[in-house]
Amino acid sequence: MEKFIHITDTHLVTPGEPLYGLDPYARLVACVDDILENHTDAQCCVITGDLTHRGEATGYAALREQLDRLPFPVFPLMGNHDLRSAFTGSFPERLRDEDGFVQGRFDLGDGTLLMLDTLDEGQHGGLYCESRLAWLARQLDEAGDRPVYLFMHHPPFDIGIPSLDHLGLANPEAFLKCVGGRKNVRHLFFGHVHRPVCGSWHGIPYSTMRGLNHQVPFDMHTVDLVRQSHEPPAYAVVLLADDQVTVRFHDYLDKSALVDEDAGMRGM
Numbered sequence: 001m002e003k004f005i006h007i008t009d010t011h012l013v014t015p016g017e018p019l020y021g022l023d024p025y026a027r028l029v030a031c032v033d034d035i036l037e038n039h040t041d042a043q044c045c046v047i048t049g050d051l052t053h054r055g056e057a058t059g060y061a062a063l064r065e066q067l068d069r070l071p072f073p074v075f076p077l078m079g080n081h082d083l084r085s086a087f088t089g090s091f092p093e094r095l096r097d098e099d100g101f102v103q104g105r106f107d108l109g110d111g112t113l114l115m116l117d118t119l120d121e122g123q124h125g126g127l128y129c130e131s132r133l134a135w136l137a138r139q140l141d142e143a144g145d146r147p148v149y150l151f152m153h154h155p156p157f158d159i160g161i162p163s164l165d166h167l168g169l170a171n172p173e174a175f176l177k178c179v180g181g182r183k184n185v186r187h188l189f190f191g192h193v194h195r196p197v198c199g200s201w202h203g204i205p206y207s208t209m210r211g212l213n214h215q216v217p218f219d220m221h222t223v224d225l226v227r228q229s230h231e232p233p234a235y236a237v238v239l240l241a242d243d244q245v246t247v248r249f250h251d252y253l254d255k256s257a258l259v260d261e262d263a264g265m266r267g268m
Helices: 024-038 057-067 084-090 128-142 172-179
Strands: 001-009 045-047 074-076 104-108 111-113 148-150 185-190 199-203 204-209 235-241 244-250
Touching: 024 057, 024 235, 057 074, 057 084, 104 128, 111 128, 128 172, 185 244
Parallel strands: 001 045, 045 074, 111 148, 148 185, 185 204
Antiparallel strands: 001 235, 104 111, 199 204, 235 244
8 A cells, every 4th residue: 555645735935924824834844743753654745736825935945944854755736826937946856847847757656646737827727738738648648557646736627616616727628638538547636725625527536625824715605705714734644555545634733632432432
């Protein structure tokens, strides 16, 4: 069984600077601390975009400082708040395809992780252009019968939160044409929505979760305003097996009391 960590939406600013009344750098440090305490046996980590809030070099440098503490490969991806040029300064060995997009492949056991770049700089919504689609199609072909797990920032479909649904991928039909019907695509991991959401899309299971700083409240009515909330942050611990994908969301700052089972009680 393979194990990896999924993190999303760190939204770093200059360390010590608050964002929406919270400290994104402190939350990242606490996240890395928790992973080091509990999951050093993971084989890699993927961060699905919005690494920084304004594409600042100081934010990327702070991210690099913390990610270097982890004992396994980490793959940071681009989100709509990121800038590729500033990111490159702190991550010169980044994932990179032949056209300069932050995309790449990592083989994990019998499976293949494909990390995608959906950034459309200057836009809050995402884009997966023809050159990126061509890269993805080649990777899926080369994977053959190997199980493939996709990672991206923007979801290629609506999730039922109106304020976010118009900020997804701009060309979902083209993306679906590329990945739909592929028997080797087993799961899609994404970020951007700052909420725990699971389901399936055209037969492809998917999952996302809360980010490391602010969240988006569960509001199925507001259209024109994206609000933020102080719900607790989370990361995911993912287990891959031949016949199963298990995604466990961990609210790593939750300090709820633990209650021992009564002597006369058994089970839940």
